[in-house]
Amino acid sequence: MLDRHAPDPGAAPMAAPDAQYLDVVAIRKAFKGVTVMDGLDFRMARGELVSLLGPSGCGKTTLLRIIAGLMQADDGSVILAGRNIASLPPHKRNISVVFQNYALFPHLSVAENVAFGLRARGMSKADAVKPVREALALVRMQDFAERSITALSGGQQQRIAVARALVVRPHLLLLDEPFSALDRKLRETMQVELKSLLRDRGITGIFVTHDQDEAMGVSDRIAVMNAGRIEQFADPSTLYATPATPFVMDFVGLSTRLSGRVAAQEGALVAVDTDLGRLRAPGTLAPGTPVLIGVRPELIRLDGGADMNRVDLVLEDVAILGSKTMLQGRPGAEDRLLCELAGIRNCKARGDAVSFHWAVEDTLLYDLSAGATP
Amino acid sequence: MSTARADRIGLLVLPGLAYLGLIYALPLFLLLLKSFRDATGALSVAEFVQIFGDPLQRSIIARTLRVAFLVTLLALVIAWPTAIVMRSARGGWLSLFLVAIILPMSLGVVVKAFAWSILFRSNGFINQSLMTMNLIDAPIRLLFTETALVIGAANVFLPFMVLPIYAVLQQQDPNLPDAAATLGAGPYQRFFKVIVPLAMPGVVAGCAFVFSMAVSMYVIPSLIIGERQQTVAMQIARSFLFLRNEQLGSSLSTILLLIAVSVVLGSSWLAARLGARQ
Numbered sequence: 183m184l185d186r187h188a189p190d191p192g193a194a195p196m197a198a199p200d201a202q203y204l205d206v207v208a209i210r211k212a213f214k215g216v217t218v219m220d221g222l223d224f225r226m227a228r229g230e231l232v233s234l235l236g237p238s239g240c241g242k243t244t245l246l247r248i249i250a251g252l253m254q255a256d257d258g259s260v261i262l263a264g265r266n267i268a269s270l271p272p273h274k275r276n277i278s279v280v281f282q283n284y285a286l287f288p289h290l291s292v293a294e295n296v297a298f299g300l301r302a303r304g305m306s307k308a309d310a311v312k313p314v315r316e317a318l319a320l321v322r323m324q325d326f327a328e329r330s331i332t333a334l335s336g337g338q339q340q341r342i343a344v345a346r347a348l349v350v351r352p353h354l355l356l357l358d359e360p361f362s363a364l365d366r367k368l369r370e371t372m373q374v375e376l377k378s379l380l381r382d383r384g385i386t387g388i389f390v391t392h393d394q395d396e397a398m399g400v401s402d403r404i405a406v407m408n409a410g411r412i413e414q415f416a417d418p419s420t421l422y423a424t425p426a427t428p429f430v431m432d433f434v435g436l437s438t439r440l441s442g443r444v445a446a447q448e449g450a451l452v453a454v455d456t457d458l459g460r461l462r463a464p465g466t467l468a469p470g471t472p473v474l475i476g477v478r479p480e481l482i483r484l485d486g487g488a489d490m491n492r493v494d495l496v497l498e499d500v501a502i503l504g505s506k507t508m509l510q511g512r513p514g515a516e517d518r519l520l521c522e523l524a525g526i527r528n529c530k531a532r533g534d535a536v537s538f539h540w541a542v543e544d545t546l547l548y549d550l551s552a553g554a555t556p
Numbered sequence: 557m558s559t560a561r562a563d564r565i566g567l568l569v570l571p572g573l574a575y576l577g578l579i580y581a582l583p584l585f586l587l588l589l590k591s592f593r594d595a596t597g598a599l600s601v602a603e604f605v606q607i608f609g610d611p612l613q614r615s616i617i618a619r620t621l622r623v624a625f626l627v628t629l630l631a632l633v634i635a636w637p638t639a640i641v642m643r644s645a646r647g648g649w650l651s652l653f654l655v656a657i658i659l660p661m662s663l664g665v666v667v668k669a670f671a672w673s674i675l676f677r678s679n680g681f682i683n684q685s686l687m688t689m690n691l692i693d694a695p696i697r698l699l700f701t702e703t704a705l706v707i708g709a710a711n712v713f714l715p716f717m718v719l720p721i722y723a724v725l726q727q728q729d730p731n732l733p734d735a736a737a738t739l740g741a742g743p744y745q746r747f748f749k750v751i752v753p754l755a756m757p758g759v760v761a762g763c764a765f766v767f768s769m770a771v772s773m774y775v776i777p778s779l780i781i782g783e784r785q786q787t788v789a790m791q792i793a794r795s796f797l798f799l800r801n802e803q804l805g806s807s808l809s810t811i812l813l814l815i816a817v818s819v820v821l822g823s824s825w826l827a828a829r830l831g832a833r834q
Contacts, residue, residue, distance in 0.1 A: 250738055271742075273737045273739075276740070287735075287736075287750060302736070302745055302749075
């Protein structure tokens with residue numbers, strides 16, 4: 183390995199503290215005059231697995247391509263292991279990418295695909311044999327080395343794409359919707375498998391996905407993106423329990439949501455008037471402020487004490503989902519009423535009048551007034 | 557679909573088959589038959605022995621192959637960058653490229669050849685320009701040369717090289733060069749290790765088209781170099797029309813046919829081999 187960009191497991195990071203292993207600063211990007219990203223910051227630690235989660239068009243793939251060097255940001259810097267790589271072309275960054283369609287080379291065999299990165303770095307064919315065999319063993323594909331790419335199933339192709347990306351010992355591994363081409367069962371198996379593989383090897387990785395379950399399953403932290411901004415960057419449980427914005431609350435998990443207006447401040451609580459009555463939530467807001475009330479469906483019960491929030495409603499739908507049952511009421515325009523009960527409870531049916539109860543401290547409160555920070 | 561139905565649909569091939577058989581295969585067969593007979597009508601390869609023993613005929617065959625090879629090479633060199641640019645072109649630009657490539661095909665070869673003679677002749681544009689720039693003292697001979705023939709023919713056959721290469725490039729997954737880049741491959745490696753190998757079926761098809769057309773061309777050499785330097789196709793025409801030597805004409809036709817058939821078979825074998833890997 184004569185190339186100066188050759189991977190060297192011992193030498194990778196310089197003085198950079200591990201907490202700032204990747205530091206993406208003030209990224210700006212416009213397409214044909216339309217700004218899609220304006221001053222985005224993103225930072226992750228060495229060995230961390232992070233997901234960029236968001237709907238299509240939120241900028242997650244743009245960010246991935248900017249980090250990989252496949253796209254140039256208009257402004258900002260990308261610092262990896264203490265070095266600003268923003269102006270380096272992709273082939274000099276030592277950042278591997280697993281593409282959504284895997285982008286395996288159809289004219290090369292499985293082993294040749296895996297060897298591609300090593301050969302591109304100037305390694306001889308003979309020297310590449312051993313690392314290629316090890317990489318294939320890592321993804322349990324050693325018996326397929328001489329196969330043609332087209333003879334492989336989707337799951338097998340994904341393993342080869344991962345082996346090809348890891349064999350060069352990248353400083354960073356980017357995965358663009360890596361599971362979206364797989365069917366549901368296989369997807370879950372591959373998620374568990376890939377996560378433990380990356381963990382064991384101490385790989386720093388970024389998953390790009392629009393699937394919240396996938397993001398929750400594979401990552402230490404999730405950056406929820408919307409309209410070119412990161413709305414919240416936190417570990418899965420924080421993200422779920424205390425979503426920073428209504429967008430995060432809606433994008434990650436389900437919720438009951440009711441809009442209303444602040445009626446009064448009552449100590450540490452805010453009283454809110456909604457179409458379904460007065461509710462209380464922790465917080466401090468001026469009376470008259472338009473707000474959104476949210477609560478996770480599994481925190482709702484059908485009975486409760488007088489100190490709990492309560493709404494009365496008629497059930498619109500009862501969905502039996504095996505391990506749980508979802509009760510849905512008919513709310514107003516933007517509102518939603520969802521209650522999740524563990525197990526199968528056939529006691530309730532469509533048309534039944536019920537009451538949803540939940541603890542005041544489980545209530546999420548969002549300021550919807552103009553100018554409020556999202 | 558039932559087998560009976562499929563069989564009946566198969567009948568649709570009959571008109572085309574009859575047409576090809578009557579208009580193409582039969583006369584060709586008769587011609588081939590003639591080439592393997594001597595003047596008395598007995599089966600013989602005497603004519604071929606004579607052709608390959610004749611230095612003039614050998615030089616004509618050699619020139620034909622050389623010109624066809626150079627035409628193919630020139631067309632290939634020009635077609636590659638064109639196809640690359642076309643792949644990244646969108647909307648109006650792409651239409652413009654396609655029109656620019658396809659429209660000249662509708663312009664007859666005769667018109668083109670006379671247009672070139674304006675360019676190539678001793679007081680033509682090229683010589684005038686070179687002399688004005690003091691690069692040459694006296695006009696150089698361009699018209700009636702093999703160089704002019706190669707340049708002219710490559711121009712006529714260029715679309716048949718560009719279009720198949722463009723077609724395969726356009727089908728390539730745009731992520732593949734990106735994947736190669738993130739694996740450490742620079743621009744040259746991406747081109748020669750990924751883009752070119754994947755485009756080979758199109759390159760083979762384009763070369764087969766252009767070579768088989770160039771090896772059998774008649775009108776272009778007749779107009780550009782005239783009788784001075786013959787090609788096999790011109791020699792065939794001469795044999796039938798002026799020399800009244802049908803033996804020579806059909807034997808040369810057989811040689812030309814064998815060259816064309818081997819190019820077509822060789823290239824389809826190559827394309828199948830390259831395709832099988834993908």
